Amino acid sequence: MNSKRAKIHILLLCFLALLHQSQGQANSYNCSDDRTIYPCRAYAFYRAAAEQDLAAVADLFGVSRLMISRASNLSLAAAISLGDPLLIPLTCTCGGATSNLSYAPTTYQILSGDTFYAVSTYKFHNLTAYPAVEAVNPTLIPTQLQIGVDVTLPIFCQCPRKSSPALITYVFQPSDSYRSIASNFGSDVPSLVSMNGPETKIKHFTTVLVPISRIPPPMMLNRSSVLLPPPPRSTDDHGVVVGLAIGFTIMVVLWVLLLSSLAWKWRAWQGQAQNTAINKKKNKKKKKKMIGSPQPSDEYLTVDISDLLDKYRVFELEELRHATSDFDRLINGSVFKGIINGQVFAIKRMKWDATDELKILQKVNHSNLVKLEGFCIDEENNGCYLVYEYIPNGSLHDWLHSPAMPHKLQWRTRLRIALDLANALQYIHEHTWPRVVHKDIKSTNVLLDATMKAKIANFGLARSGCNAFTTRIIGTQGYVSPEYLSDGLVTTKMDVFAYGVILLELVSGREAVHARGELLWMSVDKVFDKMGVRRDELRLWMDEFLVHMSCSMESVVIVLGIARACLNRDPSKRPSMVDVAYLLSKVDDLRSDFSEEELTVANVEVKAR
Ligand SMILES: *[C@@H]1O[C@H](CO)[C@@H](O)[C@H](O)[C@H]1NC(C)=O
Ligand SMILES: *[C@@H]1O[C@H](CO)[C@@H](O)[C@H](O)[C@H]1NC(C)=O
Numbered sequence: 001m002n003s004k005r006a007k008i009h010i011l012l013l014c015f016l017a018l019l020h021q022s023q024g025q026a027n028s029y030n031c032s033d034d035r036t037i038y039p040c041r042a043y044a045f046y047r048a049a050a051e052q053d054l055a056a057v058a059d060l061f062g063v064s065r066l067m068i069s070r071a072s073n074l075s076l077a078a079a080i081s082l083g084d085p086l087l088i089p090l091t092c093t094c095g096g097a098t099s100n101l102s103y104a105p106t107t108y109q110i111l112s113g114d115t116f117y118a119v120s121t122y123k124f125h126n127l128t129a130y131p132a133v134e135a136v137n138p139t140l141i142p143t144q145l146q147i148g149v150d151v152t153l154p155i156f157c158q159c160p161r162k163s164s165p166a167l168i169t170y171v172f173q174p175s176d177s178y179r180s181i182a183s184n185f186g187s188d189v190p191s192l193v194s195m196n197g198p199e200t201k202i203k204h205f206t207t208v209l210v211p212i213s214r215i216p217p218p219m220m221l222n223r224s225s226v227l228l229p230p231p232p233r234s235t236d237d238h239g240v241v242v243g244l245a246i247g248f249t250i251m252v253v254l255w256v257l258l259l260s261s262l263a264w265k266w267r268a269w270q271g272q273a274q275n276t277a278i279n280k281k282k283n284k285k286k287k288k289k290m291i292g293s294p295q296p297s298d299e300y301l302t303v304d305i306s307d308l309l310d311k312y313r314v315f316e317l318e319e320l321r322h323a324t325s326d327f328d329r330l331i332n333g334s335v336f337k338g339i340i341n342g343q344v345f346a347i348k349r350m351k352w353d354a355t356d357e358l359k360i361l362q363k364v365n366h367s368n369l370v371k372l373e374g375f376c377i378d379e380e381n382n383g384c385y386l387v388y389e390y391i392p393n394g395s396l397h398d399w400l401h402s403p404a405m406p407h408k409l410q411w412r413t414r415l416r417i418a419l420d421l422a423n424a425l426q427y428i429h430e431h432t433w434p435r436v437v438h439k440d441i442k443s444t445n446v447l448l449d450a451t452m453k454a455k456i457a458n459f460g461l462a463r464s465g466c467n468a469f470t471t472r473i474i475g476t477q478g479y480v481s482p483e484y485l486s487d488g489l490v491t492t493k494m495d496v497f498a499y500g501v502i503l504l505e506l507v508s509g510r511e512a513v514h515a516r517g518e519l520l521w522m523s524v525d526k527v528f529d530k531m532g533v534r535r536d537e538l539r540l541w542m543d544e545f546l547v548h549m550s551c552s553m554e555s556v557v558i559v560l561g562i563a564r565a566c567l568n569r570d571p572s573k574r575p576s577m578v579d580v581a582y583l584l585s586k587v588d589d590l591r592s593d594f595s596e597e598e599l600t601v602a603n604v605e606v607k608a609r
């Protein structure tokens with residue numbers, strides 16, 4: 001009985017192999033037949049190049065060091081040397097009808113002398129190939145690459161169809177055979193044949209897919225488990241001893257932090273069920289797709305805590321307890337007001353993993369972003385606190401929508417806020433590397449300081465890296481972009497969309513979601529007709545207070561036009577925040593010619609022409 005089954009099995013494999021042979025190798029990465037299995041976790045095998053440390057590899061692939069080190073059975077503090085094998089966790093996606101290629105998008109910035117061929121062959125070690133690079137970057141001309149331009153490098157990958165939990169993309173070396181690959185990765189020759197066709201057809205330096213059942217694979221388990229940090233350069237013995245002692249201390253500290261970070265992760269993982277899922281059904285469907293991919297916690301970006309220690313103040317729990325009168329001064333949600341040495345802070349208790357937010361915040365520094373001052377680890381409760389600068393005037397949401405506010409915002413102030421936000425978003429989208437997408441732009445996450453300058457808070461959902469896909473759809477209704485809701489597509493354009501909704505709130509004084517469930521961004525359509533803005537409808541739709549203050553209709557129309565562009569359903573047609581900030585600054589510049597008192601509607605209208 002069993003042997004019969006085995007025979008059928010082998011026959012089936014041969015059949016599959018033949019099928020593959022006739023279709024050629026490129027079809028291993030054709031994703032058009034079953035799009036429902038994307039995105040998924042996939043892996044690429046990469047050997048460290050000369051002078052490349054873990055951070056350099058992590059940057060190249062846009063993943064965290066911790067993710068690589070965990071998949072590769074390395075300690076985070078370990079030095080890696082030339083040729084060390086690394087397993088890079090990637091998110092494998094389907095490139096869409098234009099390419100039908102399954103790949104993990106990796107952003108690469110062109111340096112002097114780079115060509116698509118050189119980058120795929122030498123920097124990415126043939127994990128991708130230049131024709132594929134051309135296919136996924138249709139707007140770039142390969143012979144005219146400009147230094148600094150971003151290129152998407154499609155790392156070949158594939159999502160597993162059934163039994164095998166993950167697939168590794170491996171570049172077939174001249175010294176390799178299916179047999180050696182199978183033993184290195186804990187796979188078997190028939191599976192390799194079924195995935196890639198017969199061995200004789202495999203060309204050197206092309207990729208093969210290796211199904212594996214365990215991460216890390218056997219060849220990486222054989223590493224010595226005690227890896228020391230790189231030896232200090234100093235040659236005198238005293239220096240070496242001190243260096244080792246310091247290295248050891250750092251390692252111990254790192255491990256303690258790493259363990260607590262893992263503990264937060266576990267909590268985060270458990271707490272996920274309670275997260276605000278805007279579309280529970282969709283969420284469920286997407287989650288199902290991820291079943292079978294190993295290490296669900298890898299979904300989280302992780303932070304190299306070593307980078308944080310010298311940048312931020314580390315607070316003691318006792319200190320925070322004292323500052324907040326034993327956590328009695330609640331601002332809202334889980335944010336407390338605390339006073340330490342006369343300085344006021346906002347202290348946020350993290351319900352789940354803070355490492356995402358820490359990782360993002362350590363990279364950003366802009367006067368329109370709420371600044372992180374330090375953090376505190378609560379070992380007893382496996383929790384953590386983030387300590388921010390205190391922003392006294394509360395949220396934009398309250399100023400626009402709460403009847404309790406002492407007065408309403410002037411149009412000029414609203415324009416100023418719009419420009420502040422545009423500048424902040426422009427900064428995180430254009431001046432961070434990899435790019436940061438905030439993912440939860442909304443008026444409650446916009447805080448106003450004593451001079452009514454706007455600052456963006458709450459990077460809890462933020463992501464670095466663009467064009468990623470997510471399988472956890474979370475966000476705030478009324479602000480989420482259609483493409484994120486339907487495909488989980490995360491790009492800077494989703495922040496642009498949410499920003500468009502805030503502009504509508506500023507103009508209309510209405511909430512992003514009306515009490516009856518109507519979405520503000522949909523309701524604005526009635527203000528427009530084929531010719532543009534209908535002024536009569538606009539007067540009815542906009543904030544009554546602004547109408548009474550007889551603010552410049554001209555500038556309201558300009559802002560509404562910008563909002564409408566930001567809300568385009570096609571993300572590629574939305575302007576970038578650079579464009580938005582430029583357009584707004586022109587409106588705003590006009591106004592700053594005048595002092596607040598002198599500013600009259602007539603002046604602005606004349607100037608606006
Ligand atoms: C992928 O497969 C589909 C049908 O299965 C076919 O139409 C398409 O041409 C293939 N694409 C590539 C790039 O081979
Ligand atoms: C992608 O696949 C679809 C469906 O099989 C097919 O209609 C389309 O032509 C393919 N596109 C390319 C560029 O191969």
Ligand SMILES: *[C@@H]1O[C@H](CO)[C@@H](O)[C@H](O)[C@H]1NC(C)=O
Nearest residue numbers: 120121122124125126204205
């Ligand atoms: C990539 O493949 C080319 C041949 O196609 C080979 O010359 C080159 O050495 C390979 N790169 C690496 C890093 O192995």
Ligand SMILES: *[C@@H]1O[C@H](CO)[C@@H](O)[C@H](O)[C@H]1NC(C)=O
Nearest residue numbers: 184218219220221222223224
């Ligand atoms: C483990 O490494 C040692 C040398 O470092 C080597 O002799 C041995 O064959 C390796 N074992 C496996 C299973 O790769």
Ligand SMILES: CC(=O)N[C@H]1CO[C@H](CO)[C@@H](O)[C@@H]1O
Nearest residue numbers: 073074075220221222223225
């Ligand atoms: C750093 C690290 O994780 N090392 C592990 C590699 O795998 C071996 C065998 O499972 C473990 O004993 C090591 O601790």
